[in-house]
Every structure is written in C-alpha cells, then in structure tokens.
Amino acid sequence: MSLDHPQELLKPVNLRLIYLSFALAITAELIPLPVGSTRWMPDFVGLLLIYWAINQPRLVGVGTGFTIGLIADIATAGLFGQHALAYSISCYLAQMRQRQLVMFNLGQQSLVVLALLLTNQIIMVLARMATGAAFVGWHYFLPPLIGALLWPLLTKVLLAPYRQKH
16 A cells, blocks of 8 residues: 555554654754755754644644744744744644645645745745845745655655554
C-alpha cells in the first residue's frame, strides 16, 4: 500500500516523537551555517508544525503553534512574536481544511504547504517592516519553495514508524 493513499491504517502517534521532532527542528535553526546558505534553508519548525497540525490536529493546534513560535522567536533572537503570529495563523489555516488536506495526495499537499509557508514568510516580513525594518528582498521567499519540495520526503519519513505491518 502506498503512502500516497489516505486509506492506510496507522498506529497511534507517540507524543514523544512530536516533542522530539520540534526539539530537533529548533536545534537545526540554531546551527551556525556559512553565509548565504541560509537563503536556501526552509523553515523546518514551520514545516513540522504544518505536518503535525494536518496529521494530528487533536495534539497540535493553534496554541501549540503559538507556543512553538515563541520558542522559535527566543531561539533565533528575532522580533519577539513574529514566529508565534505566523505559526498560529498557519496552524489555523491548515486545520480549517484539515479533513480535505488529508485526502489530498502528496503533490496536492505540497502546493498547500507552499501557500502556508509563503503565508508564514509574508507575515514575518510584514511584522518586521511594521517595526521599521527594510524589506529583506525577494530571495527571502525561496525557502518556502524548498520546504514544499521537501514535503513528500518529510511525510514519508514521519509516517514510516507508524505504518501497520501486514
């Protein structure tokens, strides 16, 4: 049975895996990278948040998005509240259509994820510009495209431990 089909039966999700995935994503945000390489890096925290909000809406929702956003703001020393606002809005938007999204194949989900990640970036740019910062440039909107391309891989990796053995 392919992972592209929503009819696949899955084992219950271990809450520790959710916490561990967020801890790893925030840790990845803290790794110092060479100058210029960050313009290609997707927002792994935002990507995971969207994944869990779609696939485990009872465990990860708007409140989780806000909390994880505050942690990301503190970890990245960015404008306090920008990630919290962006993540809570993207969680809300994902959960509004969650029942439809789980029925989409991975290609269709990738397009929705692209829109959600672009929404995150737009909210963060607007929040910075509202405080007087200059526009960061159009290259700032490239990471959502990379994140959307990584969506099928992320989905397959996170679903692997929960597939039923037949």
